[in-house]
Amino acid sequence: MSIHRPALLTDHYELTMVSAALKDGTADRRCVFEVFSRRLPSGRRYGVVAGTGRLIELIRDFRFDPAEVEFLLRTGVVDETAAKWLTDYRFTGDIDGYAEGELFFPGSPILAVSGGFAECVVLETLVLSVLNHDSAVAAAAARMVTAARGRALIEMGSRRAHEEAAVAAARAAYLAGFRFTSNLAAGARYGIPTAGTAAHAFTLLHDDERAAFASQVATLGKDTTLLVDTYDISQGIRNAIAVAGPELRAVRIDSGDLAVIAQQSRELLDSLGATETKIIVSGDLDEYAIAALAAEPVDMYGAGTAVVTGSGAPTAGLVYKLVEVEGRPVVKRSEHKATIGGRKVAVRRHKPTGTATEEIIVPQGVPDRQPNDRLLQRSYVVAGEPVPLPTLDESREHLRECLISIPWEGLKLSAGDPAVPVTVVPAG
Numbered sequence: 001m002s003i004h005r006p007a008l009l010t011d012h013y014e015l016t017m018v019s020a021a022l023k024d025g026t027a028d029r030r031c032v033f034e035v036f037s038r039r040l041p042s043g044r045r046y047g048v049v050a051g052t053g054r055l056i057e058l059i060r061d062f063r064f065d066p067a068e069v070e071f072l073l074r075t076g077v078v079d080e081t082a083a084k085w086l087t088d089y090r091f092t093g094d095i096d097g098y099a100e101g102e103l104f105f106p107g108s109p110i111l112a113v114s115g116g117f118a119e120c121v122v123l124e125t126l127v128l129s130v131l132n133h134d135s136a137v138a139a140a141a142a143r144m145v146t147a148a149r150g151r152a153l154i155e156m157g158s159r160r161a162h163e164e165a166a167v168a169a170a171r172a173a174y175l176a177g178f179r180f181t182s183n184l185a186a187g188a189r190y191g192i193p194t195a196g197t198a199a200h201a202f203t204l205l206h207d208d209e210r211a212a213f214a215s216q217v218a219t220l221g222k223d224t225t226l227l228v229d230t231y232d233i234s235q236g237i238r239n240a241i242a243v244a245g246p247e248l249r250a251v252r253i254d255s256g257d258l259a260v261i262a263q264q265s266r267e268l269l270d271s272l273g274a275t276e277t278k279i280i281v282s283g284d285l286d287e288y289a290i291a292a293l294a295a296e297p298v299d300m301y302g303a304g305t306a307v308v309t310g311s312g313a314p315t316a317g318l319v320y321k322l323v324e325v326e327g328r329p330v331v332k333r334s335e336h337k338a339t340i341g342g343r344k345v346a347v348r349r350h351k352p353t354g355t356a357t358e359e360i361i362v363p364q365g366v367p368d369r370q371p372n373d374r375l376l377q378r379s380y381v382v383a384g385e386p387v388p389l390p391t392l393d394e395s396r397e398h399l400r401e402c403l404i405s406i407p408w409e410g411l412k413l414s415a416g417d418p419a420v421p422v423t424v425v426p427a428g
Contacts, residue, residue, distance in 0.1 A: 009058075009126040012077060018118045019082040027085075027118035032324035032343045035097070035111035035131060037104065041139075041313035043415045046406065048142050048399060049110050050172045051134025052100040056386050058126060059091055091119055092384035096377050098346075099390065101175055101399035103406065104135075105359055105418045109344040110318070112377070117325075124320045132318050133165060134172040136310035140287070141176035142403065143311070144303055146411050147291035152300045154180040154195050156282065157308030169308040175396050178307075179300075190392055197225040197252055197280075209236060213243040225250040225280060228265075237265055241272045250278035250299070258283070259296050266297035286311045287413055329364060340424060347373040348420065356405045359422045367425070 021027035040047055064072075064086040073083045093115020104110050111127065113120045144153060155173040158166035170186035180195035181187065187194040198216055206212040213226050222244045228236030228251045240251055251269070253261055258281045269277050281293065282302030290301050306312075321339050322330055329341025342363035349358040350372040359376075360367050367373070379387050390398070403411065410419020 009129060010122060011125040014122050014124055015072065015077050015082065015086075017121050018085065019078050021118050021121075022081050022085055023079075028116040030326050031115070031117045031120055031322055033113045033120050033124070033320055034109045034323045034344065035113075035127060035318050035320050036107055036109050037317045038319065038337070039106050039317065040418060041136075041310075041317060043413075044139060044143075044313065045410045045412065045416055045419045046139070046142075047104040047108075047316055048135055048138040048176060049098045049100055049102045049104055049131075050138035050175050051130040051168065052097065052111070052380065053389055053392065053395070054134065054168065054171070055127060055130040056095070056380050056389065058130065059095070059123060059381065060386050062089070062091060062123070062126065064089055085118070089119070089122070090384060091115065091123065091381070093119060093381070094379070094383065095381035096379050098376050099378055099395065099398055101395040101397075101402065102376060103399075103402045103419070105420055105422045107340070107361060107422045107424065108359060109346055109361065109377075112343055113320075114343075117322075121322075128318055128320050130168075132315045134168055135316035135318065136313055137169045137172035137308060138176045138399075139316065140309075140311035140313065141173040141178055141303075141307050142399065143287040143413060144285075144290055144301070144307060145177035146403065147287045147294070147413065148301055149294055151298065152179040153290075154178065154182065154280075154300060154302045155304075155307055156182040156196070156302045157304035157306075158183045160305040161308040166308065171392065173303075173307050175392060175399060177396065177400060178303075192392075195225075197227055200227065200230045200254075203227065203230040210239045210243055213240055217244045217248075222247045223249045225252050225278075227252045227254065229253050229255050233261060233265065234268060237268050238272065241269070241274050241277070246272065246274040246277065248274060248277045250280050252280040252282060252302070254281075254283045254302075258289075258298075259293055262293065262296040262298050291413060324364075344424075346376040348376055349373050350405065354405055355407060356420045359420050361422060361424045362426070363424065365426070 069083050069086050072078045095113050097111035155170050155178045161169055167185045170181035170183040171190050174192045180193050182196040186192050203209055203212040226240040228240055265279055278299035280300040281298050285301055285303045286306035323341055324343050331341040332339040340363055344361050344363045346361045347367045348356050350356050406419040
């Protein structure tokens with residue numbers, strides 16, 4: 001399922017450049033734009049490429065409809081020549097980049113968009129909007145998955161995001177290793193397993209807690225999760241087991257000192273014979289809170305606000321820069337924002353054991369490949385036509401393998417150097 005909202009994902013200054021380039025004859029000059037990050041967010045040791053699958057669908061369907069073109073013409077954003085060009089717009093160039101689910105580091109050329117200047121520059125806002133959002137969510141989610149140490153996570157942050165961003169965030173979290181989402185649109189659109197339970201409002205609706213639990217169990221059976229912290233948690237657990245019996249699938253706790261409460265709840269459940277009833281905790285969890293619960297008897301974590309907002313880093317810091325014109329490298333020399341000219345090829349170097357040791361980037365050339373090098377770029381679009389992409393589950397598995405490959409220090413939640421150093425070398 002794709003989304004058609006072209007002009008809303010184009011910036012005014014992009015169309016200014018298109019109009020001027022059409023007028024001076026440079027619009028069709030063959031160019032290469034690259035997407036990369038100058039630095040990782042504070043405290044992060046890797047980034048995660050996410051959203052590429054969504055992006056390619058959006059570019060495939062990227063159009064300016066007559067009403068939008070009329071608005072741009074009427075408001076003076078474009079002239080007649082540019083309006084005609086927008087009416088006929090179709091991307092006919094090439095797109096290559098890192099696989100979705102790949103890790104990236106400062107300077108990694110994660111996407112290259114090649115074609116005429118105008119047809120490429122008009123995509124800048126769309127490209128950065130998708131990749132910055134999804135990559136930020138995926139990086140935060142990956143850190144939570146690592147902190148969870150194999151325990152399941154459910155994404156439940158839809159109420160803390162824009163309605164479409166919520167769906168994209170659920171997809172990015174699943175890519176990163178979350179097992180479920182509460183967002184049904186994400187389940188329908190991307191096939192992500194969904195899960196959820198009742199809220200406090202359902203308990204408050206009924207005359208007492210037992211009545212609410214009985215209603216839920218009568219409707220959904222014992223393979224459900226009962227929210228036990230509306231009133232008193234210990235009494236809530238007793239009520240849940242009294243109503244559903246020891247076969248109840250799970251209880252959820254959404255407040256309090258979760259470390260202490262998880263221990264007490266496990267002991268109480270076991271004393272009631274509910275030894276197989278799982279404990280799910282939620283409530284403003286981020287990767288640090290999840291890591292702090294590693295020794296506690298928690299079976300699943302529910303993460304909301306932190307994951308859908310990138311857990312303190314709501315953007316991946318990606319930029320979209322022109323690096324080549326008609327085969328000639330071009331560079332930006334601004335202080336602290338300098339770029340490296342030329343289209344780049346990247347490989348990740350590994351030990352024979354599979355541990356990543358270095359990322360090698362070669363502008364306008366081909367790296368001198370070694371036996372355990374892995375080429376990082378792949379084709380996404382050729383001459384305007386998308387090529388078959390991996391499934392979301394395949395990309396999810398790719399990310400899992402990438403995280404296994406980096407040195408263990410790179411998985412720490414503390415600040416430190418990037419997990420894999422990046423070296424830019426001249427073409428041989």
